[in-house]
Amino acid sequence: MPRATQDLSISPEARRQVYAARRYVQRDVQEELDLRIPFDVYFQDPAITASDQKFDFADGFLVPWEPGLGDGPTSARFVVVDYDGGTESFAAPAKWDPRRNVFLDQNGDEVDRNKLNTPQFHQVNVWATLQNGLDYFENGFGLGRPIRWGFEGNRLIVVPHAGYGENAYYDRESKSLQFYYFDRPAGRVFTCLSADIINHEFGHAVLDGLRPYYNESVLPETAGFHEFMGDMAAILIAFRNNAFRAQLVAKTEGDLDSESALSSIADEFGRQVKDRPYLRSALNKQRFADVKDSQSQHFMSEVLTGAIFDILRRLSRYYIDVEKLSVAKAFWYTVRRMQNVAVQPLDLLPPVDVTFKDYAIAVLRAEEIANPSDPDGQRAMMLDAFIQRGLIDESEREELGRAKVTFRRLPVDIFHDVETIANSRAYAYRFLDDNRKSLLIPYTADIVLPEVTTAQKFTIDGRRQPKQVLVQYVWREDVELNGAEFGAYEGQTTSLLCGGTIALDENGNVLHWARKPGTGPQLGTGRDADDELEEGRERRAAFLSALARRIAAGRINNPIGGEAGLLEKSIAPLGSRVIDGTVRFHLAPHIGLHDDRDDEMGDVQWQISS
Numbered sequence: 001m002p003r004a005t006q007d008l009s010i011s012p013e014a015r016r017q018v019y020a021a022r023r024y025v026q027r028d029v030q031e032e033l034d035l036r037i038p039f040d041v042y043f044q045d046p047a048i049t050a051s052d053q054k055f056d057f058a059d060g061f062l063v064p065w066e067p068g069l070g071d072g073p074t075s076a077r078f079v080v081v082d083y084d085g086g087t088e089s090f091a092a093p094a095k096w097d098p099r100r101n102v103f104l105d106q107n108g109d110e111v112d113r114n115k116l117n118t119p120q121f122h123q124v125n126v127w128a129t130l131q132n133g134l135d136y137f138e139n140g141f142g143l144g145r146p147i148r149w150g151f152e153g154n155r156l157i158v159v160p161h162a163g164y165g166e167n168a169y170y171d172r173e174s175k176s177l178q179f180y181y182f183d184r185p186a187g188r189v190f191t192c193l194s195a196d197i198i199n200h201e202f203g204h205a206v207l208d209g210l211r212p213y214y215n216e217s218v219l220p221e222t223a224g225f226h227e228f229m230g231d232m233a234a235i236l237i238a239f240r241n242n243a244f245r246a247q248l249v250a251k252t253e254g255d256l257d258s259e260s261a262l263s264s265i266a267d268e269f270g271r272q273v274k275d276r277p278y279l280r281s282a283l284n285k286q287r288f289a290d291v292k293d294s295q296s297q298h299f300m301s302e303v304l305t306g307a308i309f310d311i312l313r314r315l316s317r318y319y320i321d322v323e324k325l326s327v328a329k330a331f332w333y334t335v336r337r338m339q340n341v342a343v344q345p346l347d348l349l350p351p352v353d354v355t356f357k358d359y360a361i362a363v364l365r366a367e368e369i370a371n372p373s374d375p376d377g378q379r380a381m382m383l384d385a386f387i388q389r390g391l392i393d394e395s396e397r398e399e400l401g402r403a404k405v406t407f408r409r410l411p412v413d414i415f416h417d418v419e420t421i422a423n424s425r426a427y428a429y430r431f432l433d434d435n436r437k438s439l440l441i442p443y444t445a446d447i448v449l450p451e452v453t454t455a456q457k458f459t460i461d462g463r464r465q466p467k468q469v470l471v472q473y474v475w476r477e478d479v480e481l482n483g484a485e486f487g488a489y490e491g492q493t494t495s496l497l498c499g500g501t502i503a504l505d506e507n508g509n510v511l512h513w514a515r516k517p518g519t520g521p522q523l524g525t526g527r528d529a530d531d532e533l534e535e536g537r538e539r540r541a542a543f544l545s546a547l548a549r550r551i552a553a554g555r556i557n558n559p560i561g562g563e564a565g566l567l568e569k570s571i572a573p574l575g576s577r578v579i580d581g582t583v584r585f586h587l588a589p590h591i592g593l594h595d596d597r598d599d600e601m602g603d604v605q606w607q608i609s610s
Contacts (some may be wrong), residue, residue: 002118005300005384009286010033010165010530010564015034015035016067017178018033018258018569019035019066019067022035022064022602023140025551029450030064030373031062032171034065034101034477035064035065035100035477036062036063036064036065036240037062037065037160038062039061039063039112039124039125040060040061040062040111040112040113040121040124040125040309041061041124041125041128041129041195042125042193042194042195061128061132061241061243062132063128063131063132063135063565064131064138065101068100068512069096071093071094071095071096071125071388072093072094072096072097072123072125072127073077073093073094073096073103073124074096074155074360075127075584076154076155076587077131077133077134077154077155077156078130078131078134078155078156078157078158079155079156079157079158079277080093080094080117080123080126080158080159080160081128081157081158081159081326082122082123082159082160082161083159083161084161084162084163085102085162085163086135086163086164090119091106091119091123091161092106092119092120093123094123094124095108095311103120103123103124104120104532105118105121108171110309110599111123112125113480117159118372119160119284120195122160122192123192123366123459125160125176125192125193126158126179126192126193126198127158129195129198130156130177130198130202131401131402132237133199133202133206133233133237134147134202134524135199136233136236136237136240136339136343137206137233138465139344140276140456140457140458141336141339141340141343141457141458141460142344142457143210143343143344143345143347143455143457144455144456144458144465144468145453145454145455145456146458147209147210148209148451148578149175149205149208149209150172150209150212150508151172151207152358153175155166155175155243156175156176156177157174157175157176157177158176158177158179159176159177159178159179160179160190160192160475161179161180161181161192162178162180162192163180163181163183163556164180164181165180165181165182166180167180167190167191167587168180168192168197168201169201169204170201170202170204170205170208170589171315171589172208172215172239177198177201177202177205178194179191179197179198179201180474180499186452192366195234195238196238197234197238197426199233199234199238200231200233200234201230201295202230202233202235203229203231203232203233204226204230206229206233207225207226207229207346210347210349210451211349211351211352211354211450211472212450213225213351213352213474213497214226214352214353214587215587216284216352216495216497216584216585216586216587217353217354217497217587218350218543218545218546218547218550218574218585219353219542219543219546220294220295220296220297220300220550221292221354221355221356222353222354222355223297223298223300223556223573223587224291224297224299224303224304224335224356224371225304225354225355225356225359226297226301226357226587227297227298227300227301228301228304228308228356230304231282231301231305232305232308232342232508235262235263235282235305235309235312236335236339237339238261238262238343239262239312239331240335241336242500244261244595245328245332245335246328247261248260248261248262248331248560249327249328249331252327253327254317254320254330254331254601256312256313256316257283257313258283258511259281262282263281263282263283264282264307264542271453274440282305282306282308282309283306283309284301284302284303284305284306285306286302286306286389287290287303287388287389287390288389288390288391289355289390290303291303295549295550295553295555295573297573300600302390303356303390303391304356304359304389306389307360307386307389307391308338308341308342308466310379310385310388310389311338311341311385312334312338312563313384315333315334315337315338315341315378315381315386316334318376318378319334319380320335322376324557326529329519333460335512336460337460340366340367340370340457340459340460341363341366341367341382342363343360344366344370344457345362345365346362347455347470347501347503348362348365348366348501348503348511348512348514349362349467349501350499350501350503350514350515350516351450351472351473351497351499351500351513351516352474352497352499352516352544353496353497353516353535355410357392358388358514360391360392361385361392361400362512362514363382363399364382365382365388365511365512366373367379367382368404368406368455368604369406369465369466369511369512370465371459372403372406374403379512380401382401383401384397385396389465393424397448401579402413407466407505407507407509407510407512408509409508409509409510410502410508410509410510410513411438412431412434412438412439413434413435413437413438414431414434414435414526415428415508416423416431416463417508418504418505418506418507418508419468419506421452421471421504422452422453422454422468422469423451425449425452426472428449428452428471429449432447432449432471432473433447439500440515440517440528440529440532441473441475442475442520442521443520444521445475445477445518445520446475446497446519447474447475447499448464448473448474448475448478449471449472449473449474450472450473451470451471451472452470452471452472453470454467454468455466455467455468455470455472466505466506466511467506468503468504468511469503469505469506470501470502470503471501471503471504472499472500473499473500473501473502474497474498474502475497475498475499475518476495476496476497476498476501477495477518477519477520477540478494478495478496478497478500478582479493479494479495479496479540479543479562480492480493481493481494481544481547481583485551486547486548487551487552489551489583490575492578492582492583493581493582493583493588494547494582494583494584494585495582495584496518496539496540496543497518498514498516498517498518498536498539499515499516500513500514500515501514502515515532515534516538516539517533517535517536517539518539519533519537519540519542520536520537525533543562550574550585554572555572555573555574556572556573556574556575556576556585557572557574557576557588572588573587573588574586574587574588575587575588
């Protein structure tokens with residue numbers, strides 16, 4: 001259990017000073033200085049614990065300490081508000097004891113595994129799991145920078161007992177993660193106790209902060225990427241847990257080609273709601289051709305989740321068979337490697353309408369930046385995994401597999417100092433505006449910059465990668481909805497979102513440039529401009545086609561949600577609202593729990609709270 005602060009060899013003031021420099025302090029030293037404090041949380045969920053006591057509580061589960069921890073729990077990025085919308089009542093918050101580094105229940109007792117049935121244990125369980133997940137994404141082996149949320153404010157509200165129902169979701173409108181509970185013959189099921197569900201919904205919140213305009217996409221593939229992000233977070237964060245991984249070593253003996261606690265997602269929810277061992281599996285055989293015409297984002301996401309799990313399995317076999325490491329060490333290297341492989345490429349994605357291929361290209365490029373010589377052939381292995389899943393065409397293998405110049409200059413007419421670009425959105429905008437022709441941005445486009453930030457990422461062995469200056473830019477291109485296929489929206493104007501993400505190193509070299517062009521005039525001249533215009537026309541046609549299909553399938557509804565985050569029992573996957581005279585479409589709050597495959601839906605076109 002947590003060590004008492006008074007047992008430290010340094011004073012509280014010294015502890016705060018070390019905290020200020022924590023990014024330079026190794027993880028084990030942080031633990032010794034109580035900069036990381038342990039909490040009792042479930043490995044995955046109570047059902048896993050009941051079926052196998054080895055998968056009990058995550059011993060050694062450490063959460064980064066902060067000087068501002070408070071009741072709730074409350075921290076810099078999360079606040080737990082335990083309000084039950086069904087009973088219209090609040091549960092007493094867990095009380096923070098800074099002297100002992102523990103939370104207390106309403107009776108003054110320490111909140112640990114002996115207090116499982118108290119609201120305060122549920123509060124601490126979900127908060128600690130989220131704190132750990134945030135650290136996973138933000139540390140240098142991940143994104144190497146703080147993550148902003150997709151709403152105004154810096155604290156994500158966490159509601160562990162939002163009401164009765166088979167439900168859980170992230171909702172931008174209410175700035176919250178909401179977890180529900182429901183009854184079964186075996187007892188009450190709390191979604192706030194499932195690490196898979198918590199991390200899945202948190203994955204939605206992370207992606208919404210990184211790429212807020214994905215929320216407006218009408219493409220099922222972009223919605224599918226949101227679901228992939230949730231499932232990826234659930235799998236990789238679980239794999240990072242030392243105690244969980246030790247049990248996985250014993251259970252699998254290194255064989256991840258069979259179903260395991262790692263590949264199965266939301267076990268308890270799947271058993272209690274779907275009457276199957278888990279909700280979804282990363283160990284699937286889906287190819288992109290199998291899902292490309294689906295309206296279900298959950299079904300579509302399986303192919304990308306499967307591809308990343310393929311890479312995870314191949315990496316673990318490489319460390320076991322080629323490097324001759326023990327299974328335990330091989331899994332540990334795979335954990336570190338997968339954080340690089342799967343999380344770091346998120347910064348290289350375009351700002352709008354992401355596709356699975358966009359992510360595959362970003363994975364390959366991030367690998368090229370971090371490991372340009374590829375001595376172990378791991379980038380070629382990743383490319384092969386994407387090709388086998390149909391995310392990249394076989395005809396592109398040679399081009400994408402060829403070694404390229406890692407750093408090159410951006411083709412701009414007026415160069416700006418990179419440090420100046422990184423300083424503010426205003427400076428970054430001036431850089432973009434001065435180079436519209438060479439950057440293929442229409443002169444008439446009103447550019448918005450969702451984010452300008454700097455990241456310091458690390459390789460698997462802790463080497464600093466080139467510092468990355470990341471600039472996202474977006475503009476709207478008006479599109480008139482002419483035709484009966486647009487139903488009630490016929491005659492209205494909507495927006496085709498366009499833009500790009502530029503990643504520069506500290507010397508002004510371009511590391512990556514991902515673009516989503518439009519059809520606007522004055523995009524420059526020459527072959528690049530012609531190709532850009534043709535791609536923009538294809539995007540416009542694909543956008544209109546996808547929107548018409550969504551409308552025909554009845555998957556768009558009127559505005560939903562609200563300040564309290566309350567939803568109708570059944571809602572459409574997409575909503576709409578009129579802003580500045582144009583209609584904008586947006587994803588409904590995500591649940592990421594219920595499957596909504598077309599062949600399972602029958603006449604029901606909507607899903608529960610997703």
